[in-house]
Amino acid sequence: MADVFNWQLGRKMRYRFPEAHPEWQFAAVFNINRCIACQTCSMACKSTWTFSEGQEYMWWNNVETKPYGGYPHQWDVHLLQMLEQVNPGGQTWDAANKDAKTAPYGTYQGMTIFEAAAKQNAGQEALGYLPKDEDWTAPNLYEDTARNGTGDLRRPKPVSLPEHETWFFYLQRICNHCTYPACLAACPRNAIYKRHEDGIVLIDQSRCRGYRKCAEECPYKKPMFRTTTRVSEKCIACYPRIEGADPLSDGVPMETRCMSACVGKIRLQGLARLNSDGTWAEDRSNPLYFLVHVERVALPLYPQFGTGPNVYYIPPRWVPRPYLRQMFGPGVDDAIARYELPSRELTAVLQLFRATRTVIFRYEIQEGPKVRDVTVGGKTWSLYNDTVVGFDKRGREAVRITVMEPFYERPSDRYINSV
Amino acid sequence: MQGARKSYETSDPLEAIAVRIPWDGEGDGLEAMARCFIEEYARMGWDPPRIAKLFANPYFAGTNGVLELRGSDWVQRLIGEVFGPTAAEGGD
Amino acid sequence: MKRLGLTRGRRAALPLGLLVAAVLLAVAGVNPVRSQNPLLVAPAASGKVSTTNLYSSVWDQAPSVDVTLSMQNVTNPMGGGEVATVRARALHDGKRLYILLEWGDSTRDLTLGLTQYGDAAAVEFPRTPGKTVPSFCMGDVAPDRGVNIWQWRAVWQEDIATKQASASIQALHPDMQVDLYPFRNDPVYMTARDVNNLVSIPARTTPIDNLVANQFGTLTDAPQQDVHGLGEWRDGRWRVLLYRDMTQPAGMPSLSPGTTTNVALAVWDGARGNRDGMKSVSSFLDLQIAARTAGGGGLHWGAGQTLALLIGMFGAATVGLFVLIYAVVRPPER
Structure with missing residues (x-):
């Protein structure tokens, strides 16, 4: 057993293996504000990897509706409840005890799934449960089903701003390729490993014997058992693309299928350089570093579980904050404030989402003219038509895009179907 | 092709789910929503004339409904509040 | 005085x-x-040892030992212990060593669904006979303190009986609708099967895996898969036969006549979610393989x-x- 440092929690925590970190870490930012749940990401993944016998129920990428939905059903509330039972009233954050680098969201006072398992003498590495067969049905059950503040759907209160009384949102999830994966710690045979070159977590298909301790202990429920081959499988982060081995990629890292296919342009994926202590190396012009560590608009999913997930979310602006704080930690209020009225640089970086499928390692902003000022929520916000340029791993220009989309209008008096 | 004919599932009735949100046509309900629309599109870089078309076009039922209820002057005033002094210039 | x-x-x-x-x-x-330690003796059989009839009278020649099993609580994942005893017998015919295990299990469990686990049983020998290996253990790190494990699984028995690689998804879920499996004949999409994972291989010739280990977490396939056997479930009891040639591939424990070594037993009840370390397991017994061969006036x-x-x-x-x-x-x- 070892003590490892988890910067998302701002403290050390218990883990099965001693601290070790990859050189680069697969990471992504998902902008929940933009997702329309078209499920193109889910279909992109399914049509690439999980279309064979035994994989019918598998959605390595899924989009579920919050608050009532989940794939598998209630995966998050079930685990939150188990943790609450082990540590009643103790699952809290000390948001004041912060440090920009080592505790950006504060310090977590509660128990991680590893600590809770130890406290309970659970006889396994992490607290968890194995979902029943039925839990995997209807991946977007309660799609578009809203939570209502009064609890009475027949007589809801009027909508309020900025947090809605009646709300739902879509949560898009893949394997988080965690820093301290619970699946990796759970596997008694060491059949799961994390790659040094990119931090991608994989189940060794020749070593797995189908015990499903990984499926039981992963808090996000992304390892999935395949009954035809009798071993478990999970999201592989399309690693041939990350390696640059895909013929399309021209030898440089390319984003995964689910990222590339995103219609709503909500996803940006890349590789973050890590320090040896697992914190992100300072990389000011890397878009992921900027979003996660400079602007801090993107937050980890349920960091309190303790696995150090590497997919970060820009929280939905309209959802009541207590719900969001439970899901993304205390950084929510600052994240939403910074996203609502984005800084000039953030506005530019947001244009990089889905501008290219080549992984952007560095960006540059070329300043453009001011477009206008507008008043939003009583505050003034300035819009500039900057140009942002993204560079691939070899430093070649991969994309060049402006903040203002070029707009051409057909004369509406000439064409019947003009808008 | 394979598989049996799917039987009706009571847990998945394929019903449309809608939530009625009452407003009495005055005060914050409608104005807040309309202002929200304008602000969102302004954030995306739309200029006032373009946003005004959202309200004018009957194929955008939501915003057009607001214009029907409140009139185009009311809508223009609201747009002006969001865009401030630049509204008169029409932006770029 | x-x-x-x-x-x-x-x-x-x-x-x-x-x-x-x-x-x-x-x-x-x-x-x-x-x-x-409890003692399991493998006398030389007089007469043929059937590999298809587990109830043959030849087994009357073998003294049985009721071995106490307990929960595995040395290392994660911990569990098991629901099966209290397994009855063990052993015989040899000068060519092969046969071990017969019998235990009570009210349900016959195969690994079919996502949350279903299968019944299984295993015997474990020190890889170097005479080398003390800690009990309840999967061997030790030192090269000469590893173990050799023969694991039988009910689901592999079923594979052989049905001549199928695994139960078809259609059989498991009759109401399921699938319109197309692209690249159905390309083995790469059967992942684990394509890399010859023993757990997934499509045409099993034996329901028993031959495995080696050198401490917890190191269990690996042995180079030869030459352990055979048969398991039958009847009236709430499993009876499982495991056997192997006594002639010795390099690196495997010598099990020839006259050998004294140890053996440990384990049983998994699928209905209880037993798998891996979550098992009912015994500590090491002494195993004595009788010196004389059959038909030569050997001791019975x-x-x-x-x-x-x-x-x-x-x-x-x-x-x-x-x-x-x-x-x-x-x-x-x-």
Whole structure:
């Protein structure tokens, strides 16, 4: 057993293996504000990897509706409840005890799934449960089903701003390729490993014997058992693309299928350089570093579980904050404030989402003219038509895009179907 | 092709789910929503004339409904509040 | 009380007494150093040992041992212990060593669904006979302190019986609708099967995996998959036969006639979610593979013969004891 440092929690925590970190870490930012749940990401993944016998129920990428939905059903509330039972009233954050680098969201006072398992003498590495067969049905059950503040759907209160009384949102999830994966710690045979070159977590298909301790202990429920081959499988982060081995990629890292296919342009994926202590190396012009560590608009999913997930979310602006704080930690209020009225640089970086499928390692902003000022929520916000340029791993220009989309209008008096 | 004919599932009735949100046509309900629309599109870089078309076009039922209820002057005033002094210039 | 002293005569008598006792014990095949472990003896069978009929009368020749099992609580994941005992028997025919296990299990469990686990059983030998390996363990790190495990799984038995690689998804979920499986004949999409994972191989020739381990977490396929057997479930009991040629591939424990080694047993009840370390497991037994081969007037260890031998041993031991007492206690000669 070892003590490892988890910067998302701002403290050390218990883990099965001693601290070790990859050189680069697969990471992504998902902008929940933009997702329309078209499920193109889910279909992109399914049509690439999980279309064979035994994989019918598998959605390595899924989009579920919050608050009532989940794939598998209630995966998050079930685990939150188990943790609450082990540590009643103790699952809290000390948001004041912060440090920009080592505790950006504060310090977590509660128990991680590893600590809770130890406290309970659970006889396994992490607290968890194995979902029943039925839990995997209807991946977007309660799609578009809203939570209502009064609890009475027949007589809801009027909508309020900025947090809605009646709300739902879509949560898009893949394997988080965690820093301290619970699946990796759970596997008694060491059949799961994390790659040094990119931090991608994989189940060794020749070593797995189908015990499903990984499926039981992963808090996000992304390892999935395949009954035809009798071993478990999970999201592989399309690693041939990350390696640059895909013929399309021209030898440089390319984003995964689910990222590339995103219609709503909500996803940006890349590789973050890590320090040896697992914190992100300072990389000011890397878009992921900027979003996660400079602007801090993107937050980890349920960091309190303790696995150090590497997919970060820009929280939905309209959802009541207590719900969001439970899901993304205390950084929510600052994240939403910074996203609502984005800084000039953030506005530019947001244009990089889905501008290219080549992984952007560095960006540059070329300043453009001011477009206008507008008043939003009583505050003034300035819009500039900057140009942002993204560079691939070899430093070649991969994309060049402006903040203002070029707009051409057909004369509406000439064409019947003009808008 | 394979598989049996799917039987009706009571847990998945394929019903449309809608939530009625009452407003009495005055005060914050409608104005807040309309202002929200304008602000969102302004954030995306739309200029006032373009946003005004959202309200004018009957194929955008939501915003057009607001214009029907409140009139185009009311809508223009609201747009002006969001865009401030630049509204008169029409932006770029 | 007379002071005890060793005269020349006594000095001669003492080793003589010990020699008598030792010879008797060696003939009986009992190693006094190991005598605190339960003992499983594999006598040489008289007659053929059937590999298809687990209820054959040849098994009456093998003394059975009821081995106590307990929960595995040494390392994660912990669990098991629901099966309290397994009855073990062993035989050899000079060519192969046969082990027969029997235990109670009210349900016959195969690994079919996402949350279903299968029944299984295993025997474990130290890879180097005589090398002490800690109990409840999967061997030790040192190269000569590994273990060899034969694991039988009910689901593989079913594969062989049904001649299928696994139950089809259609059979498991009859109402499921699938319109198309692209690239259905491309083995790469059967992942684990394509890399010859033993758990997934499409055409099993044996329901038993031959595995090696050198401590927790290192279990790996042995180079040869030459352990065979059969399992049958009848009226709430499993009976499983495991057997292997006694001739020895390199690196595998010698199980030839005359070998004394250890064996441990484990049983998994699928209905309880048993798998991996979550098992009902025994500590090491002594395993003695009888020296004589069948048909050569070998010793037959039936119950009656065992009793007769014990009486004979007791008698001989009594004589030996008197010799010892005489050597030690008799008043010294002048």
